[in-house]
Amino acid sequence: MDEIKKVRCAIYTRKSHEDGLEQEFNSLDAQYEAAENYVASQKFKGWEVLPERYDDGGFSGGNTSRPALQRLMDDVRSGKVDIVVVYKLDRLSRSLLDFMNLADFFEQHSVSFVSVTQDINTSTSAGRMMLNILMTFAQYEREVIAERIRDKIAGAKRRGKHCGGMPVLGYDTDKDTKKLVINEEEAELVKLIYDLYLQHASAKQVAIELNKRGLRTKSWITRKGKKRDGNVFTGQQVNSTLNNVLYIGRIKHRDKTYEGEHEAIIDKNTWNEVHQLLKGNLVASVSSKNATFSTFKGLLRCGYCGGALGITYTQKKAKRYYYYICRKEEKHIDNCCPLVRIPCGDIEKVIIHELGRLFRTPTMLLNISNATPELETSQIAEVFSSIDFFWSEMFPGEQTRLARLLVENVIVFRDKLHINIKKPGLEAIVRELEIDGDTDINNLDDELVTLTVPLKIKRQHGRKIIISPKTDTQELDPLAKRLAQAHQWNNMLISGEVTSVKDLANRLNLDSAKVGHTIRMTTLAPELQHAVLSGNCPAGLNTNTIRKAIPEDWLEQMKIYQ
Structure with missing residues (x-):
């Protein structure tokens, strides 16, 4: 068997x-x-x-x-x-x-x-x-069943009934009727929070004051008999208290409020005064902060506490000012981090400028030229000569992808940046950046090359700005700018986007002679184009001499413009 x-x-x-x-x-x-x-x-x-x-x-x-x-x-x-x-x-x-x-x-x-x-x-x-x-x-x-429960909750709230949830400071739940009843001791604390906000107009300052007095959030006992002790106050908890409609005797359901069965703790006048202040002190909510786009979002970290730098903004009338702030210290009431709010646009310009200098080094140009033999070195140098223009022409997604491809992270201090570049073998390139004495090599290993860029954070016209030795004093040479325009306009002619120099001049609303002189710069010898872009232009080559005919022979050009 x-x-x-x-x-x-x-x-x-x-x-x-x-x-x-x-x-x-x-x-x-x-x-x-x-x-x-x-x-x-x-x-x-x-x-x-x-x-x-x-x-x-x-x-x-x-x-x-x-x-x-x-x-x-x-x-x-x-x-x-x-x-x-x-x-x-x-x-x-x-x-x-x-x-x-x-x-x-x-x-x-x-x-x-x-x-x-x-x-x-x-x-x-x-x-x-x-x-x-x-x-x-x-x-x-x-x-x-879920739909019936939702309908029952909605109906109960329309009748002003409290439907449970986390216990609320200032109220207890009656065991028999399940209605909210005022806890007199906690109600005094709620009133104090509103009064302090009217004095300080800052949720964070209110939290600091409450903690100094030894006051704590609500303590309560669960249905299983476990005690939940109160904690120190944070700015977020103060904001939650200030925006809770329960305190004016109302019940909230989705985006509507209804008259509640419970007694109010805060009178309408105090509520309106507080919310007038809150509206005036408008700061981005968490959802809008996270939705704010930035190329380097997620890459910047605080050099003092190691916390990530997130994006927020302040609003004055219709204008918004965007800043990076230390998320780690933002959650702490006793903020001891020396890093102040960093203007988004200014610090990103410094990073982009530094990446541009990296790409303009002869070693990097040679590496890129070897990788793209179909392009001439002069064309590559022209692209990176005006990194700001090149960067602005890219789509946001392309900017983000390139930033994450190159940059491991950026460590921010009050007086400097550490830009950690994910490119093994860039030692020679980074050494070339030391020529001007502004950029130092902070750290060098097999995985990362760290560039240290000095900067200053100062207040100007009522807001904080960043000043870098490079971005503050260095402007793109006019001739280099003309050369960049020459290649851009020449590509428009080659691609058929415009039919003639006259057509191009009409589109640009410029004199056709000036457009023609500019486009002729593309016939300059590669050595001369590189010299223009690198700032070593020979004395004989300037915005006046390019108005004259440019010889076709490169050797003759070298003799004329020396």
Whole structure:
């Protein structure tokens, strides 16, 4: 007689709420016992229950983020399970999408699925069909229940009822009526917060003052009897208190408010005065900060505390001023970080300018020329001669991709920047930057080259600005600018974007003679073009001499313009 092959069965149980789990025989035990008895009835097929239990108590079936389910899936991957047994389909999942993903996962690992009370076995086609039908109804039931709950909450709030949530400073919940009642001691603290804000007009200053007085946020006891002690105040908690409509006797639901059943703590006049100040001190919200675009966003870090620099803005009338601020210290009330707010535009100009200098070094130009033999060195030098123009012509996505390709991070101090460039083997290039004495090599290893750029942060016309030795004094040479324009305009002619010099001059609203003189600069010898872009232009070559005819022979050009 052939020996019956053993079939390893894993029993999975789940309960949405923790209520009743403390009982000696709870819902999870009942589910497990029913599944165990079903497996025992299939003993003649070789079925046997695995000793490992997979119980999820207090977890919703709306997702798969459950510890016991994850352990079960790990054991399925390891080949320890042949059949998964549940009491009912919705114990495994109430989401049709999640369930179908689980069913596919079991099928990929040759594991069957059995529901005890619904007589479903996925090892048969009929079982799989019934499974899909039942799961569709299970998801429908879940969505109907969720919709009923949402409607009930909306209706209760329209009648001014408080529907639970985290305990609120200044109120307690009556155990019998479930209504909010004023906690007199905490209500005085709420009033103090509003009064202090009217004095200081700063949530952060209010938090500092409250902490100095030894005051703390609400302490409370959970339904399980655990005590939650109050913490020190932060600016965010003060702002939350100042914007909570509960304190003027109203209930908020989505974007509307309704008259509440509870008594107000703050009078309307005080509320209006505070919110007038809040409106005047408008600062970007977290969502708008995160939505603010910046090429180097995420790359800048504080040189003192190591925190990331995020973007915020202040608003004066209709104009916004964008700044980088230290996120780590922003969360602390006792801000001891010496790094002040950094103007976004100014610091990005310094970084872009430094990258431009890096690309204009002869070694880098040679490397790029070798990598792009179809381009002449003069063309490459021309592109990088005006990095600001080149950068502004790129799409934001291209700027971001290039920045992250080159820059590991930028460490910001009050008096300098450390720009860490992700380019092994750039030692020779960086050495060339030391010629002018402004840029120093702070660190050099196999992975990163660190450029140290001096800068100053000072106040000018009522706002902070950044001054760098390079960007403050160095302007693009007029002849170099003309050469850049020459190549740009010549490309427009070659591509057919314009039909003639006259057509180009009309489009640019310039004199056609000037446009023609400028375009002729593209016929200069590569050595002369490089000299113009690098600032070593010979004395005989200037904006006046280019108005005359330029010889075709490069050697003759070298003699004329020396």
